[in-house]
Amino acid sequence: MPLGLSGRSRGVGAISTRTMGNGQTTMKTKKASFAALLLLSGIAFGVATSAQGAAAAAEPAPAPGLGTQYSESGADTCLQCHPDATPFPQLLQIFKTKHGVRADKRTPFAAGGLQCEACHGPGAKHAESTSKDAINSFKNTSFLSPEERNKFCLNCHRGNARTGWHASTHESNNVACSNCHKIHADRDPVLATATQADVCYNCHKKQRADFNKPSVHPVRFGRIACNECHSPHGSSAQALLAKPTVNQTCYTCHAEKRGPFLWEHAPAAEDCTLCHTAHGSVYRSLLRKNAPLLCQQCHTVAGHPAVARTGAALPGGTAGASGFLLAGSCMNCHSQVHGSNHPSGVKLMR
Ligand code: HEC
Ligand code: HEC
Ligand code: HEC
Ligand code: HEC
Ligand code: HEC
Ligand code: HEC
Ligand code: HEC
Ligand code: HEC
Ligand code: HEC
Ligand code: HEC
Known part of the structure; x- marks a missing residue:
């Protein structure tokens, strides 16, 4: 002493x-x-x-x-x-x-x-x-x-919330508590949904650009904060996610996508980010690509029945492709891409 x-x-x-x-x-x-x-x-x-x-x-x-x-x-x-x-x-x-x-x-x-x-x-x-x-x-x-x-x-903040700080991505990248927290300000911007993202964008420029795309999680409208999906102090999941897996993180707000489904669509049960980006996209519904290309990453023409007026061009989506692929694309018929509970929904059509 x-x-x-x-x-x-x-x-x-x-x-x-x-x-x-x-x-x-x-x-x-x-x-x-x-x-x-x-x-x-x-x-x-x-x-x-x-x-x-x-x-x-x-x-x-x-x-x-x-x-x-x-x-x-x-x-x-x-x-x-x-x-x-x-x-x-x-x-x-x-x-x-x-x-x-x-x-x-x-x-x-x-x-x-x-x-x-x-x-x-x-x-x-x-x-x-x-x-x-x-x-x-x-x-x-x-x-x-x-x-x-x-x-x-x-010294004072060793409680639960700090579990995981040691060896977290931010700690090991030499980020200081005071890089995010303003201690002398009467309102610490990082603690408020409306102002938090700007604190993060100081270092995460790419994410700023993503959240300005046409289809986004409404961060820029102050309706959702980074920390609803991420634990900035540290987590044992990839990308500092707030829940152990991507899907569990998504289910906290999109519970209806969790199922259980009678007929699962394997990728939806596995990882939402196979089809969606979490932050922002130039395609609608936060999709990584538009259908049919989105679906054709995994599905080929082989095996697809020649549905009336669809013909062999169906999965190609090239010139001469079916009118059934316009607008809703594959989802015109396979509307239940996240899984189906209909007894005959095995092909995700209802
Ligand atoms: C002497 C102990 C002590 C020290 C040192 C200390 N804090 Fe705190 N801090 C507290 C207490 C007590 C609270 C109030 C906790 C509560 O109300 O639950 C608090 C609250 C906070 C909050 C929440 C504020 C809010 O409005 O909810 C943040 C963020 C915080 N501290 C960050 C820090 C950072 C960053 C540092 C280092 C620059 C620090 N603290 C140093 C004791 C301390
Ligand atoms: C990458 C940005 C970031 C860093 C670095 C950071 N914090 Fe935080 N902190 C936040 C955010 C965002 C919240 C509000 C959401 C939450 O509680 O997770 C928060 C909340 C808090 C709170 C209040 C709520 C609680 O969980 O008790 C305290 C206290 C706190 N931080 C202390 C610290 C301390 C101490 C450090 C350094 C060891 C630190 N923070 C580093 C972003 C950060
Ligand atoms: C709970 C921790 C904490 C306490 C207590 C605290 N400070 Fe600070 N101080 C900080 C942090 C963190 C910063 C960096 C700016 C910020 O976070 O607002 C800072 C910034 C400063 C600065 C400005 C340095 C700059 O960035 O230009 C001065 C001067 C200062 N503090 C003086 C004081 C004085 C005087 C007191 C007592 C009345 C005090 N601080 C109490 C954490 C603290
Ligand atoms: C005799 C006058 C004096 C006293 C007493 C004093 N300071 Fe300072 N402080 C200064 C001056 C002058 C500077 C600017 C130093 C510089 O820029 O080289 C400074 C700078 C600082 C800074 C910013 C350092 C930086 O990197 O720019 C902090 C934080 C600070 N003081 C905190 C404190 C705290 C806490 C106390 C009380 C324990 C304290 N000061 C007492 C004169 C004082
Ligand atoms: C002072 C700079 C700084 C600030 C401010 C900051 N970060 Fe980071 N963050 C980093 C660095 C450096 C890394 C590690 C390198 C990388 O992945 O870009 C990182 C990594 C991450 C990762 C990825 C972790 C991984 O394992 O891939 C997430 C998620 C993240 N930060 C979220 C946030 C959030 C949310 C905020 C605001 C609450 C924030 N960061 C504020 C510097 C910062
Ligand atoms: C809706 C949930 C959600 C929100 C809100 C969110 N993120 Fe993420 N973030 C994710 C997911 C999921 C990943 C992992 C992406 C992957 O694995 O493809 C991720 C990844 C990251 C990464 C790692 C690099 C990357 O882009 O893949 C950083 C850095 C990051 N987020 C920062 C942020 C910042 C900063 C904010 C707030 C401005 C934010 N995130 C808001 C879900 C979210
Ligand atoms: C904290 C709550 C929250 C979490 C966690 C969350 N979302 Fe969202 N999500 C929202 C909100 C709010 C909207 C906007 C709904 C609206 O605009 O009416 C949304 C919209 C969407 C949309 C539709 C976007 C559009 O342009 O129509 C998709 C796709 C989506 N989320 C996927 C995901 C995925 C994938 C995850 C996991 C990585 C996730 N969400 C995690 C709250 C959340
Ligand atoms: C196989 C690709 C794929 C996967 C995997 C996937 N989605 Fe989707 N999702 C889509 C498509 C395509 C749409 C657009 C549907 C439409 O326009 O009919 C969509 C739309 C959405 C929407 C907005 C419309 C709605 O139905 O509410 C949300 C929210 C959503 N997905 C969340 C999720 C979540 C959460 C996961 C992970 C559990 C997930 N998605 C996994 C393809 C996928
Ligand atoms: C990441 C890879 C992937 C993507 C992207 C993907 N799927 Fe699938 N899909 C699968 C797998 C794996 C199965 C399960 C195949 C099996 O059980 O034989 C499946 C099953 C299906 C089935 C049911 C087939 C059956 O035999 O039961 C349909 C219909 C289907 N997908 C449509 C789509 C549509 C429409 C899209 C685009 C919105 C899409 N898929 C995107 C991987 C994917
Ligand atoms: C005009 C409606 C229609 C459109 C559009 C459509 N499909 Fe199908 N699809 C069907 C029908 C009907 C079946 C067969 C259902 C059955 O056998 O019960 C099927 C079956 C499938 C199967 C399962 C094949 C198997 O081996 O059982 C997959 C995978 C599939 N479609 C993917 C796609 C993809 C990817 C697209 C977009 C490129 C697409 N479908 C567009 C109607 C359609």
Whole structure:
């Protein structure tokens, strides 16, 4: 434990930050003594001590370069030099977020918490030198690796939702928590359906293009979010899917395609993406290709009966092809491409 009591004490109340009823936050940079604040805030010693104990247990191992000393008066120290709007207009909005709830003893700003330094690391050295190499900045230019930056977050966020983060695609590609999460913003864009995709598109340009195609899952209309199909923190399925398989992922919203069917169509039961793209397509119904080409990837002319007026040209869809292939193509007759429950639906025609 690198800290003396005076170092820790500022957590109990030395931050004279108050969130007003109207949501505005005011800062008083004047320091008050530990004891006085204890009395003012009415926090019993026993509780404060155990809260400190909890915070101490949750303390991140400081990264090399940051030093081990926490600043003397916590957020007050920081806010002397980082007072307000400029150059980081969102700074004080953190007090409108869940992290700023002082009554929740798990948050950085709860009594005994490390406050700003819970995420930015021990800041005494930085407060003296103002060197940015002595503070965890979360910028991509930080001297700390993404893994080292993430440790501060994981220190408190080890719960269920984080299972799978380690060795996940994002972790092993050096993505930081702060690449997706805005901590000082009163509303974190990645948590809202309407604004989430833009966060992902910062890195996933191809997917942005896909979701602008004519047939799409309605992400750009704010009706569905990436995280309804993907677990961005990690999953054991391919492509960070939210469910173990592609089909199970699709069934969460398209339950009627699950069956069970009397007559299954093998590819539909196996993998929806044999025929559909998940994000967007230039063909209708998110199809990879239009029929008949779609079907002809797997079915040949061989064996197809010469249905009246269809002739041998049927599966070719070339010049002289049947009028039956116009418009609905193969689905004019085989309308039940996902499977049929009709007693005589074996050929997926009803
Ligand atoms: C004595 C004034 C002073 C104090 C006290 C201070 N800072 Fe700073 N801080 C600065 C200056 C100046 C910079 C800009 C450094 C630069 O750009 O080289 C800075 C930069 C930063 C940055 C951004 C680093 C980057 O990569 O651009 C963060 C984050 C930060 N401070 C957090 C804190 C925290 C947290 C505390 C409290 C523990 C704190 N500061 C206390 C002066 C201070
Ligand atoms: C000192 C502990 C602590 C640290 C450090 C911490 N958090 Fe949190 N975080 C919390 C608590 C407590 C909550 C509120 C949880 C709840 O209400 O269920 C929370 C909530 C969140 C939420 C959900 C916000 C919402 O509006 O639902 C996100 C996202 C989050 N934290 C990300 C991060 C990231 C990213 C970092 C690192 C930059 C981080 N946290 C560091 C304790 C911490
Ligand atoms: C690729 C983007 C991305 C990265 C990287 C990321 N998150 Fe998230 N996070 C999200 C999205 C999207 C949600 C909302 C949907 C959900 O809960 O899965 C979320 C939700 C959360 C929540 C609140 C809901 C919950 O599950 O408890 C917390 C806390 C959180 N993230 C913490 C973290 C931490 C800590 C890290 C780094 C280890 C991290 N996130 C990295 C995208 C990301
Ligand atoms: C829960 C973790 C957390 C806490 C607590 C926290 N910060 Fe931050 N801070 C971040 C993250 C992550 C960023 C990157 C920008 C963002 O996510 O909004 C950041 C960005 C900053 C920056 C700007 C660096 C830049 O990108 O220009 C400054 C300055 C800063 N924080 C200071 C503070 C001060 C002062 C406090 C205490 C009042 C504080 N932070 C509390 C996580 C935190
Ligand atoms: C900071 C950049 C960054 C952000 C932001 C980001 N990702 Fe990624 N993501 C990556 C990298 C790098 C990879 C691995 C290389 C690749 O597959 O492109 C990846 C891979 C993926 C994969 C494929 C995993 C696989 O195994 O094929 C999915 C799915 C994914 N990200 C979803 C998301 C979602 C959803 C969001 C927004 C909530 C998001 N990403 C935000 C960088 C990012
Ligand atoms: C309707 C479900 C669904 C939604 C919504 C969705 N995805 Fe996907 N995504 C998938 C499936 C399924 C795959 C696997 C595709 C495959 O195997 O052919 C995938 C694959 C990916 C991949 C891996 C590379 C690729 O394109 O195959 C990335 C990256 C990705 N998605 C990012 C995103 C982002 C970013 C969003 C939100 C803007 C998003 N996804 C929304 C279902 C979805
Ligand atoms: C989170 C819910 C959700 C999940 C999961 C989901 N979808 Fe969808 N799907 C929708 C919504 C919403 C629509 C749009 C319906 C509308 O516009 O009325 C849609 C539409 C479609 C369409 C018709 C598109 C069009 O242009 O008419 C297809 C095909 C489709 N989804 C296939 C899939 C496949 C394949 C998967 C699995 C990779 C999947 N869906 C997963 C919600 C979902
Ligand atoms: C063999 C190719 C094929 C497979 C595999 C397939 N589909 Fe389809 N799907 C189609 C075709 C073709 C259409 C267009 C039907 C039409 O226009 O009559 C379609 C249309 C849809 C539609 C929109 C119209 C409707 O029926 O609601 C949804 C949703 C859909 N499919 C979901 C799925 C899901 C979920 C899976 C996986 C369980 C899946 N599809 C597997 C070929 C396929
Ligand atoms: C990815 C390969 C694939 C695609 C694409 C595909 N099918 Fe199939 N289809 C199969 C398989 C495999 C069977 C099962 C064959 C068997 O049981 O002998 C099947 C069975 C059928 C049957 C029933 C045949 C029988 O003997 O019971 C019909 C009808 C059919 N498909 C029509 C279509 C139509 C129409 C399309 C285009 C919308 C299509 N298929 C696309 C693979 C595919
Ligand atoms: C005019 C209606 C019609 C159209 C259009 C049509 N089919 Fe058929 N298809 C049939 C009939 C009728 C059968 C035989 C049903 C039976 O034997 O009970 C059949 C049987 C099949 C079979 C099963 C063959 C077997 O060995 O039992 C497949 C596969 C098939 N069609 C695929 C296709 C594909 C692919 C297309 C589009 C290129 C297509 N059909 C277009 C009417 C049609």
